[in-house]
Each structure stands twice: as structure tokens, then as C-alpha cells.
Amino acid sequence: MKFMPRKGGTMKVNRGEAAVAHAMPKRAALLAVCASMLACAAGLGCLQGCAPQATSEGASGSGQPQAAAASASVTLTDWTPETDCSTCHSTEATSRQDAACTASLHTSLQCADCHTDTTTLAKQHEGASSDDRMPSRLKQTTVDSSVCLGCHDQDEIAAESAACTALADAEGTTVNPHQLPDTETHGQIVCTDCHTMHEEQTDLQADAKAYCLTCHHADVFECYTCHEHS
Secondary structure (H helix, E strand, C coil), X not given: CCEEECHHHCEEECHHHHHHHHHHHHHHHHHXXXXXXXXXXXXXXXXXXXXXXXXXXXXXXCHHHHHHHHHHCCECCCCCCCCCHHHCCHHHHHHCCCCCCHHHHCCCXXXXXXXXXXXXXXXXXXXCECCCCCCCCCCCCCCCHHHHCCCCCHHHHHHHCCCCCCCECCCCCEXXXXXXXXXXXXXXXXXXXXXXXXXXXXXXXXXHHHHHCCCCCCCCCCCCCCCCCC
């Protein structure tokens, strides 16, 4: 700055120069504030960069359970007799260890040993999913009696049930359940119509009689006693 001497030993400062001199401390303070703010911002950025970041799977909190549920669903693309049936038919698989179910007496057999209608089974399983409602009864396919008789001798089981009185009608006629009269309708009966495998059967004799009554609904085994025939 340029100072001008004045009387009395004092000096007079030029107005323009004085204004500049007065503004400099304010500018310095403003610059200091800006520098401080920038330093704080940089510090926060560093802290944010160091903080653990949530992954896309963990962000929702339930991402992993949802993924597990999705992976649990199974859709068949090509069913074969070697397919693991227990993946979908868990009830039937569990029955093999349930002493109350007949299936527990056949644990040496595999599913395909009894369910031999592979053509129909393959068709019914096209696009099937483990999310589908599982059938509790066979509707599109059956287990043929020849499968059971491959191990169980017909004459032997007929002899064992000769004294059975479960199939007795209202007139006292009793029929051996394993030696029915030879008729076309009786020829269509299969073992599983009376015997269940994968669920508890508490009263086999009552179940067998109930099946007979689906045709003999008057509880009379003699034919042509319910309807008039020309």
C-alpha cells in the first residue's frame, strides 16, 4: 500500500486501497470455510466407502429363503421308471416305513416293480411339477393283479381266506373274497380295489364289503335280483 503523510504525524490511506485491505480478511475467512467443508465432505466419502455394503441377496432380508423355496420346486421333463418318485410322492415314500401300511411289507420292491404301466405313467407325468397337488388314488392307471400274483399264489391265498365271512350278504350268502364267482364284472376286479398299500387300512373286511356293495347295492349277491332284465 501507499501511505500519504499528513499533519500531526498520521497517515491517510487511499480509499480504493482501503477497501481492498478491508475485503481481504473476509475473503480469507470464506476460503477457510470452503476448505473446511470440502475436507468434511472428503472425510464422509471415505467413511461411506469403507462401510460394509449390503448385497442384492441380503438387501431384502428374505432373499435366501425365497431362492431356496424356488430351487425346491421340481418340474419333470422326462419321466422314466428310474425317476426318484419320492421327490413328489413323499406320502407314498413315507408309507414304506409305516408299519400300519401294507407298503412296509414290500420294502424290497421299487415303485416301478408294481407300477408297471410305464406308457401311461410317462404321459401323466409330462410337465408335472412338485408344486402340483398329488393324487391320493390311482385314476389314470392301475396296478394289475398279475403284478401281485407274481409273488402271491392265488390258490394259497384263496385257501387261507376260505373261512372268511367278511363277504356275506343280507340273505346269508358268503363268498370267499379270493375266489369270487367267475363273471365278466368280477374279472375286472384287481387286488388294489380292496387292499390299500400306501395308507393305513384299519378294517380290510369292511372295505372289501363296501366295494362289493358298489354293484350289489341291495346287499344281495345273487344276480338279477335288483333290476328287471328282458
